[in-house]
Amino acid sequence: MSHQVLVLNLNYEPLNICSFRRALGLLFLDKATVLETNGEWVRSERIEMRMPSVVRLNYLVKRPRPELRISRRSILARDNFTCQYCGRQTSPLTIDHVIPRMNGGSHSWENLVCSCIQCNNSKGNRTPRQAGLTLIRQPRRPRFVPHISFSAFARAVRVDEWQQYLEPFAPRLDH
Ligand SMILES: [Zn+2]
Incomplete structure (x- = not known):
């Protein structure tokens, strides 16, 4: 840059x-x-x-101020390209619904995290607790939207x- x-x-x-x-x-x-x-x-x-x-x-x-749209890129950026379950910066990364969609989990900043493929696979359609996984931090909507x-x-x-x-x-x- x-x-x-x-x-x-x-x-x-x-x-x-x-x-x-x-x-x-x-x-x-x-x-x-x-x-x-x-x-x-x-x-x-x-x-x-x-x-x-x-x-x-x-x-x-x-x-x-423009609205901050949820996208794969913006979730990855917010999570610093780091799996939110194991903390590894590996690729490819996936986007995981913390509460699975089939259990009513929403497509929102608070329910989407960056996850490595291994964690995503071992979690499957379960909540983190059911899968024995812990989020390294609680996902949130970013506080401020710059231009x-x-x-x-x-x-x-x-x-x-x-x-x-x-x-x-x-x-x-x-x-
Ligand atoms: Zn992981």
Whole structure:
């Protein structure tokens, strides 16, 4: 992600992840200010500057918060690609209904978790308790929806220079 730039709203809310080129456009038009650089230099005939890594808009963008949709990708991202029964980061991963659908389990943030194939197979159509499995944490709907897609956000929050700006908005990704 070294040539991608995190764009924050005037109120520091994460808005977007854009290309370096696009960020330069914002800076030249005086629409944004650099908050973090990544230490590399950009040199050309016209410019010499440090590569921006985080910029903040000089004006407030008002946008309604998008709804956070449940998808395979967003469940995997929330669970940090980790099986919620055995804690292994293995692939392929599956999505498991904690309370099986045939027992009335819902298709919701609170009832879907990332599971490795072995755990999913040994659980079968049973509850974790019936199968002798324990969830390493209780699945929840992420607290906050940034404008950035949830799976992109989950990756972005692990970039060093971006962490401090994203963490206040992060659904607890690793507790
Ligand atoms: Zn497992």
